[in-house]
Structure formats: C-alpha cells, structure tokens
Amino acid sequence: MSTEPTTGHTEFIVAGQDTGSSFNLWDIYPAPTDPTRRAIMLEEAGIDAFDAFGELFTTYAATAQEAVHEVLRERRERAGLDHYALSGGREWGPALTSELYGGAGVAAATKDAAFGVAASALPGVPSFHVRGLPDRCAASTRDRVRAGVINSGRHWPMACVRVEVTPLEPAGKDVSVAGASALDLALACSVLVAAGQIPCGCWSDVALIGELGLDGAVRTPRRLVEAVQGAAAQGARVILVPADAVDDVDIAGVRVIGVASLHEAVELLSDERHPLRPTVADAHHPGRGLPARD
Structure with a gap:
C-alpha cells in the first residue's frame, strides 16, 4: 500500500499483521526523506515484517494517527468489513477514540x-x-x-x-x-x-x-x-x-x-x-x- 504525497504531509512506514478482521499494529515511524536511506530502511523492515508473517505499508499523512487510520481504511475495504479493529502496540482501543501517541x-x-x-x-x-x-x-x-x-x-x-x-x-x-x-x-x-x-x-x-x-x-x-x-x-x-x-x-x-x-x-x-x-x-x-x- 502506498499513497501519493500531499503538501505538508509526512510519509509514514507502518508495520503490522492483518488477521482478517483486525490489524495488529507493531510499529510506525516517519520514512527517511533521503531516497537511499528510505530504500534501505524499507528493504530491511520489509524482510523483518515478512519473517514475522506481517506486512509493511507506506502512506502520507499529517500525523501518525491519520497514517494508521489510512491503513485501517484500506484494510477494511479489502476485507469488505464495516468494522476493522486495531490491536497491538500499547493496547490502543479498536475505535481509536484517543490519540495514538x-x-x-x-x-x-x-x-x-x-x-x-x-x-x-x-x-x-x-x-x-x-x-x-x-x-x-x-x-x-x-x-x-x-x-x-x-x-x-x-x-x-x-x-x-x-x-x-x-x-x-x-x-x-x-x-x-x-x-x-x-x-x-x-x-x-x-x-x-x-x-x-x-x-x-x-x-x-x-x-x-x-x-x-x-x-x-x-x-x-x-x-x-x-x-x-x-x-x-x-x-x-x-x-x-x-x-x-x-x-x-x-x-x-x-x-x-x-x-x-x-x-x-x-x-x-x-x-x-x-x-x-x-x-x-x-x-x-x-x-x-x-x-x-x-
């Protein structure tokens, strides 16, 4: 998954595991702006995620919370579900009723x-x-x-x-x-x-x-x-x-x-x-x- 850059937005790398009806969030961090460092990080993080039976996503957003929302939206559409829960991380609730950080x-x-x-x-x-x-x-x-x-x-x-x-x-x-x-x-x-x-x-x-x-x-x-x-x-x-x-x-x-x-x-x-x-x-x-x- 990857979205197009928007003015004032940051590219985030999101790592986690799709369980079918929920997304288990493992990690989220801004992608390096340097192309070489970005490519190296994506390759290394992608291998780690694959070895742990997970996936890596990149998306542009104003905040980390919006980046996770975007991943959940895409996962929800792919699964055809009205509700797609979030789990993992610091025991954040599935409804994302509060800030993720x-x-x-x-x-x-x-x-x-x-x-x-x-x-x-x-x-x-x-x-x-x-x-x-x-x-x-x-x-x-x-x-x-x-x-x-x-x-x-x-x-x-x-x-x-x-x-x-x-x-x-x-x-x-x-x-x-x-x-x-x-x-x-x-x-x-x-x-x-x-x-x-x-x-x-x-x-x-x-x-x-x-x-x-x-x-x-x-x-x-x-x-x-x-x-x-x-x-x-x-x-x-x-x-x-x-x-x-x-x-x-x-x-x-x-x-x-x-x-x-x-x-x-x-x-x-x-x-x-x-x-x-x-x-x-x-x-x-x-x-x-x-x-x-x-």
Whole structure:
C-alpha cells in the first residue's frame, strides 16, 4: 500500500499483521526523506515484517494517527468489513477514540519571531526529528536538547520523537529562524510532556525562552529582550527566561520568571508553584525564591 504525497504531509512506514478482521499494529515511524536511506530502511523492515508473517505499508499523512487510520481504511475495504479493529502496540482501543501517541504544544520565541513548538512521541524505532529549523543547526539542537534532558535526571523516551517548529507570525511575513538556540528550552519541555513525564495542562499562556547547555543549564540566547517582547505580543502571560538575565527583562503586563536549569523549569510548571496558580505566599514571594519580575 502506498499513497501519493500531499503538501505538508509526512510519509509514514507502518508495520503490522492483518488477521482478517483486525490489524495488529507493531510499529510506525516517519520514512527517511533521503531516497537511499528510505530504500534501505524499507528493504530491511520489509524482510523483518515478512519473517514475522506481517506486512509493511507506506502512506502520507499529517500525523501518525491519520497514517494508521489510512491503513485501517484500506484494510477494511479489502476485507469488505464495516468494522476493522486495531490491536497491538500499547493496547490502543479498536475505535481509536484517543490519540495514538502523546502530544504537546509549547510557545517560544527567538530574537526575530515567536514560534509554536509541537512534539509527539510515537511508538517505533527510537529517533529524534526536528522540523522547521535550518539543517545547519538542527543537529546541534538535537544534541543539546537530548543531553540536557538526560543530564537533568529525566529519561529520554524510547520512541520516535518528532518536534515541529512553526512561526506564529502573520501569514506571508518573512520569518527568520536565526538564533534558534533560544527554542531549546521549549523543545525539551515539549518532548517531556509528549512522553508523559510531566503534566500536559500546565503550558497554556506560558512561553519558554532559553538555550540549553549539555548539563541542562538554561543559558541566555542572543537578544533576549526582543525574544521576550515577541512572545508577549503573541499573548504569553508568563515567560520563563534564564535566571542570569531576568533582571534585564521588564515587560509590562507579563510575568517574567528566571530559571537556572531545565529541571527547575519543569519543577516550577508541573506542581503547585505554577505561576498562573498564585497563592497567598506567592503574592509576597513571586516564584517562591525564583528571580521574577511582574
């Protein structure tokens, strides 16, 4: 099975076994864009699937869930059944009433523009893909984010991790991704949310700006003030920035909080200290000891 590419869609490789009335999903992951690597992966994965009495499918879709839906639709038509169940993987229900993978969305900004950072953790071959960044900085970004997560005491998800960086600027505006290291903190947090390691409901109206060191420390990116202004213009009520630079940022109507590390950022936003849930103590001690400016 193979479908034609559609603008904005990704080619997914789906492996599983057709049981006649259901599809036992084994694996799903994005196909390499390089033709040679794609051919090698398809050959190797095809042999493995054949040896296990299964099949391999390729299909273009916007998400992994849509890719699986497409496989099920084709299987349903071939079997002549009104209902064709899904089984396997992480015990996903046959009706696909929920997402097949964890997802997260976080706001961020560089010196030139504000961005949305969306992450998903799919079952499949462990890998880390970042779309929306220039090729020249994507590799170093992945290295910093992965090392920062691990060295912060968190587990890197054994899954196919995909992160997409999308400008929040008005359509048609020429957006530069210069200074993309300012997105590191947002990328790392979005991955942890998608992997289910931190709560998914604590990121609304919060923007994250900061470069990650390999040790998980949050460093100051170039022209931080412009980045904070861009995030505020997009509606962020709370903005996390490097602790060393918090005194240099003062935006009216926005709470700016300094964090020294990825660990500190996660702890702040995932428990009762969340800055959008102020307590009486917070009114006197913003951020409970964290540098902050209201």
